[in-house]
Amino acid sequence: MTQAERWMLPDGIAEILPADAKRVETLRRDLLDLYHRWGYEMIIPPMVEFTDSLLIGMGRDVDLSTFRVTDQLSGRSLGIRADITPQAARIDSHSFPRSGANRLCYAGQVLYTRPRSPMGPRAPIQIGAELYGVESLQGDIEVISLMVETLRTAGIREIHLDLGHVAIFRSLADAAQLDEAQQGALTSLLQSKAVADIERWVEENIASAQAAKWLRNLPRLAGGSECLARASELFADGPEALRNALDELQQVADAVARRYPQVELFFDLGEMRGYDYETGLVFAAYSPGHGQALANGGRYNGIGAVFGRDRAATGFSTDLVAINTLGQNGADEAAAILAPASDCAQLWQTIGALRADGEIVISTMPGEGGGDTETLARCDRELVREGDDWVVKPRG
Secondary structure, three states, X not given: OOHHHXXXXXXXXXXXXXXXXXXXXXXXXXXXXXXXXXXXEEOOOOOEEEHHHHOOOOHHHHHHHOEEEEOOOOOOEEEEOOOOHHHXXXXXXXXXXXXXXXXXXXXXXXXXXXXXXXXXXXOOEEEEEEXXXXXXXXXXXXXXXXXXXXXXXXXXXXXXXXXXXHHHHHHHHHHOOOOHHHHHHHHHHHHHOOHHHHHHHHHHHOOOHHHHHXXXXXXXXXXXXXHHHHHHHHOOOOOXXXXXXXXXXXXXXXXXXXXXXXXXEEEEOOOOOOXXXXXXXXXXXXXXXXXXXXXXXXXXXXXXXHHOXXXXXXXXXXXXXXXXXXXXXXXXXXXXXXXXXXXXXXXXXXXXXXXXXXXXXXXXXXXXXXXXXHHHHHEEEEEEEEOOEEEEEEOO
């Protein structure tokens, strides 16, 4: 490795320098305070866990995103977390169990083997909240509301909410008697939104005319509130679980519209994100001009079963750095006070009092003279000796 290459970071790995770091940290604190006011308690799971617990129940995407290493003490496989949600589920099941609702929140870095979007980060700071032990739709509504409040706190005002429900496709797959391989193939096509390919696949694989009609129309069921009306008509004699899912979508949409009339609602009944582990309502937040989802969430009942405690669960997460950048969160760094290099006890006491009041005081180091250029640029005031006192004066 040449000297010029030593400072380079791996693709998708970035450092955050002072000005941005302060804004990111300010937003992190603001969001954790927000969650605290909603009754969510903070957890700090470890970066590394045994893969036996870290990867169970979260689907193939998380499995492929997880770096693995060998524990030199036990010889067992360890995973560097790519998602904090399974850790929260483990904590709800064993470390911090409750019989009723358990509200947990977190903020920490995760690591992906590959970026999840072109030019995306591989080590984002994931922040989010999980609600365990609440089966009712009120739990989904609370989590969606908290997700919207998260983006608003970050300074993002124009929010589009995308709603879907995995029970819709599962019900149609059962009606069409699709085996696991067929479900996987059709899921991939639905994720790509390839309508012509979906129609061709359905024609070649589905014997039931009714089921074929339903599946051919599924990718077209995306849009505003009229989408649910069209779906209700199409699936009027469809599976009960599917009709219940449509009813749940309508109830949640109505509740969100009442709370946040400025949020634009969008429905995608062929949404397959999280299909391999989520069990009910799924949702994502977008903002115009930003192609990727800003936050994602959904219901994933039963994940705790792998830890011996089957619980209702719903939650969301977002990339703290991404929403900070988009929302342009945080004010510019406050101006500082320049203090001379001195061993004077009274000066030290004055500096301490100023810092206790929230002021930034930068002491020059011996040999710096008036201080380096960058330090001087930050300081609009200075401490000056006047008689027996040290006072703050504007810098000339």
